[in-house]
Amino acid sequence: MKSSTDCKSKTLAVVGGEPVRTSMLPYGQQWIDEDDIAAVVEVLRGNWLTTGPAVERFEAALAKRVGAKYAVAVSNGTAALHAMMHAIDVGPGDHVVVPTMTFAATASAVRYCRGTPIFADVESDTLLVDPEDFERKLTKSVKAIVAVDFAGQPCDYNALRSIAERHDVALLTDGCHALGATYDGQPVGSIAKMTAFSFHPVKHITAGEGGAITTNDEALADCMRQFRNHCMNRDHHSRQSQATWEYDIAKLGFNYRLTDVQCALATNQLSKLDGWLTRRREIAAAYDEAFKKIPGIAPLRQKPNRENAFHLYIIRVIANECGIDRATAFERLRAEGIGVNVHYQPIHQLSLYANDESGQTANCPRAAAAYAEILTLPIFPKMTDDDVAEVIAAGRKAFGKQ
Numbered sequence: 547m548k549s550s551t552d553c554k555s556k557t558l559a560v561v562g563g564e565p566v567r568t569s570m571l572p573y574g575q576q577w578i579d580e581d582d583i584a585a586v587v588e589v590l591r592g593n594w595l596t597t598g599p600a601v602e603r604f605e606a607a608l609a610k611r612v613g614a615k616y617a618v619a620v621s622n623g624t625a626a627l628h629a630m631m632h633a634i635d636v637g638p639g640d641h642v643v644v645p646t647m648t649f650a651a652t653a654s655a656v657r658y659c660r661g662t663p664i665f666a667d668v669e670s671d672t673l674l675v676d677p678e679d680f681e682r683k684l685t686k687s688v689k690a691i692v693a694v695d696f697a698g699q700p701c702d703y704n705a706l707r708s709i710a711e712r713h714d715v716a717l718l719t720d721g722c723h724a725l726g727a728t729y730d731g732q733p734v735g736s737i738a739k740m741t742a743f744s745f746h747p748v749k750h751i752t753a754g755e756g757g758a759i760t761t762n763d764e765a766l767a768d769c770m771r772q773f774r775n776h777c778m779n780r781d782h783h784s785r786q787s788q789a790t791w792e793y794d795i796a797k798l799g800f801n802y803r804l805t806d807v808q809c810a811l812a813t814n815q816l817s818k819l820d821g822w823l824t825r826r827r828e829i830a831a832a833y834d835e836a837f838k839k840i841p842g843i844a845p846l847r848q849k850p851n852r853e854n855a856f857h858l859y860i861i862r863v864i865a866n867e868c869g870i871d872r873a874t875a876f877e878r879l880r881a882e883g884i885g886v887n888v889h890y891q892p893i894h895q896l897s898l899y900a901n902d903e904s905g906q907t908a909n910c911p912r913a914a915a916a917y918a919e920i921l922t923l924p925i926f927p928k929m930t931d932d933d934v935a936e937v938i939a940a941g942r943k944a945f946g947k948q
């Protein structure tokens with residue numbers, strides 16, 4: 547027998563019906579357990595709060611997990627991107643090609659070094675960088691290309707590697723969406739010359755705030771270790787072991803250190819990554835299955851030979867198939883208690899770039915068209931099966947399919 551709430555629940559919350567959820571489900575969220583807290587407390591009771599053994603332990607664990615020789619922990623993902631640009635010596639006059647469909651930090655890092663970001667377009671159905679447009683945008687001034695493994699799906703690395711080799715530019719990865727993803731069996735973090743990761747609470751593992759760069763190149767790793775510590779040529783460990791107070795600073799560096807407290811949290815989180823990746827993939831599969839029955843909802847296409855880390859689950863709302871546009875879908879789902887979001891407004895459209903050389907040379911029509919249709923649904927390992935069912939129910943309701 548149907549209760550009155552069943553009837554009432556069919557009315558969209560946006561016009562006064564009962565919402566599917568009473569509390570807002572965010573699009574991403576950390577998962578902290580008692581063992582994470584215990585790991586942090588243990589460091590707090592010890593002698594080292596920063597630049598101590600917990601940092602080295604985290605770096606070793608991360609390098610091992612992604613199959614790289616070195617990891618350098620820094621204060622956040624943006625600092626990791628900045629360190630990579632510093633390490634390849636980006637400076638005034640240098641260009642770095644980045645996809646326009648990514649978080650603004652990918653381009654900011656180039657500007658921090660007084661270089662110029664050049665924006666490349668993405669493929670419509672994956673939002674991964676289009677290798678042909680990368681190549682089209684190469685000039686003599688380009689020093690590096692930055693792959694962004696968008697939403698957690700690795701880019702076409704075979705094509706990108708071959709472009710980087712043919713044109714003698716560095717292939718770097720902004721892997722902030724893709725910890726735990728693989729391409730042809732190779733983990734993100736061991737594919738490009740350097741890969742940046744973020745440990746912000748919405749990412750795969752968290753340190754509160756945190757970041758790291760992985761690489762197989764010892765000289766680059768050393769350079770970035772100095773960069774995070776004012777480019778001092780000796781840190782306190784080597785000054786102690788060499789019984790000297792002296793150091794030199796030849797380049798401008800930053801304080802981008804990550805504390806032992808944060809590294810203890812990140813190391814403990816890393817031990818749970820595999821289970822969390824499985825859970826993210828399960829949730830994505832449940833959404834795929836449910837939404838293929840709703841015309842006008844198009845999840846990003848999955849390409850072969852790669853394992854997606856599903857940092858984000860993004861759909862395109864095809865208005866002329868489902869009858870509502872993205873703005874309406876956003877409004878309806880928010881009213882139902884689903885914390886949908888939009889990732890991202892293409893960087894070349896942001897005021898900072900729109901009127902300068904970066905913006906003027908962008909010409910990225912596919913990213914611009916995608917921006918009108920994309921919608922990010924909640925995905926994070928701590929979501930329960932009920933949470934997943936509510937997202938699906940709200941989706942069916944918002945798109946008129948109950």
Ligand SMILES: *Cc1c(COP(=O)(O)O)cnc(C)c1O
Pocket residue numbers: 622623624625648649651652694720722723744745746756757
């Ligand atoms: C999160 C993120 C960053 C920045 O990381 P922070 O730790 O927030 O500084 C950079 N690039 C991409 C693609 C990201 O998703």
